[in-house]
Amino acid sequence: MTDSKESRVPQLGLLDEEELITSGARNSQKSFGFRPKSVLSCFAGPEDVGFYYVLGMRRPAAILPRGELLSILLFTGLLVAILAQVSKVPSSEEQEKEKSNQEQLYQELNQLKTEFGHLCRPCPWDWxxxxxxxxxxxxxxxxxxxxxxxxxxxxxxxxxxxxxxxxxxxxxxxxxxxxxxxxxxxxxxxxxxxxxxxxxxxxxxxxxxxxxxxxxxxxxxxxxxxxxxxxxxxxxxxxxxxxxxxxxxxxxxxxxxxxxxxxx
Known part of the structure; x- marks a missing residue:
C-alpha cells in the first residue's frame, strides 16, 4: 500500500520547480500588494542579476552602472558651478549704471579742479x-x-x-x-x-x-x-x-x- 501511494505522486522536474517558485512569488506579490521591481531597481547592481533570475524577473533597464552614475553626478556639479559663476557677471543694466556713476564722478572732479584753479591768490607760494x-x-x-x-x-x-x-x-x-x-x-x-x-x-x-x-x-x-x-x-x-x-x-x-x- 505504501509503495502504491508513493508511486501515484508525480515527480517534479527542475522546470516544474522553477515554475512553482515563480508562481508562488507572484501570488505573494498580489496578496500583499508588494512590487519588488520598483524597490529593487533602486538598489540592484550587477551582482543582483541572480536574485532577479530566481524571482523570474528581468533586470530593470533604468539601472545604470555605478561608474556612469558617478560621471553624471560630476557633470551635474560642474554645470551648477558654471551657472553660479555666470550669475555673478553684472547685467548690461548694471554695467550701464556703473559707467554712468564713473562719468559723473569724473565730471565732479573736473569741476572741482576748475573751481580750485579760480581761487584768488594774490602772491605766489612762499611769498x-x-x-x-x-x-x-x-x-x-x-x-x-x-x-x-x-x-x-x-x-x-x-x-x-x-x-x-x-x-x-x-x-x-x-x-x-x-x-x-x-x-x-x-x-x-x-x-x-x-x-x-x-x-x-x-x-x-x-x-x-x-x-x-x-x-x-x-x-x-x-x-x-x-x-x-x-x-x-x-x-x-x-x-x-x-x-x-x-x-x-x-x-x-x-x-x-x-x-x-x-x-x-
Missing amino acids: TFFQSKCYFFSKSQRDWHESITACKEVGAQLVIVENDEEQSFLQQTSKSKGYAWMGLSDLNKESTWRWVDGSPLSFSLMQYWNKGQPNNYQEQDCVEFRGDGWNDARCNLKKFWICKKPASSCSNSDDQLPPAAPAA
Whole structure:
C-alpha cells in the first residue's frame, strides 16, 4: 500500500520547480500588494542579476552602472558651478549704471579742479603779501649782484623801500631771519644812493641808517637790513635777499599757480 501511494505522486522536474517558485512569488506579490521591481531597481547592481533570475524577473533597464552614475553626478556639479559663476557677471543694466556713476564722478572732479584753479591768490607760494605787494625772503645767501639776478628771474626786483610802513614790515621780518640785501647802492657815484630802478633815496627814509652809517668802510657800496636799521656793506659778501613785486589781481590765471621760488 505504501509503495502504491508513493508511486501515484508525480515527480517534479527542475522546470516544474522553477515554475512553482515563480508562481508562488507572484501570488505573494498580489496578496500583499508588494512590487519588488520598483524597490529593487533602486538598489540592484550587477551582482543582483541572480536574485532577479530566481524571482523570474528581468533586470530593470533604468539601472545604470555605478561608474556612469558617478560621471553624471560630476557633470551635474560642474554645470551648477558654471551657472553660479555666470550669475555673478553684472547685467548690461548694471554695467550701464556703473559707467554712468564713473562719468559723473569724473565730471565732479573736473569741476572741482576748475573751481580750485579760480581761487584768488594774490602772491605766489612762499611769498608774503603786504600792502598790495608780494615779498620773497630768501632762505639762502648770495652777493648783491646775484641777488638782483635772482629776483629778475621771477619777475621781481631787489626790494625798494617806498614808505615808513613798508620799512617797518621789512625791518622786523629781516631781523628775525638775518641780514638781507635791499636794492640800494652808491656804485655809480660815491655817497649818491640810488635804488635799482634808478630812483634816488628820499630824504624821509635816510632816518633809517644805523648810527654812524653809511661810512663807506672798505668800499662798502651796497645796503643791507641789519638790526633795527640800514648798513652799508661790501657788495661781494653773501647775504640773504628780499624780492618785491606787485600782487596779482587774480585776472591772470598764471599767477594763481604756484611758481618756482628764486633759485637758491
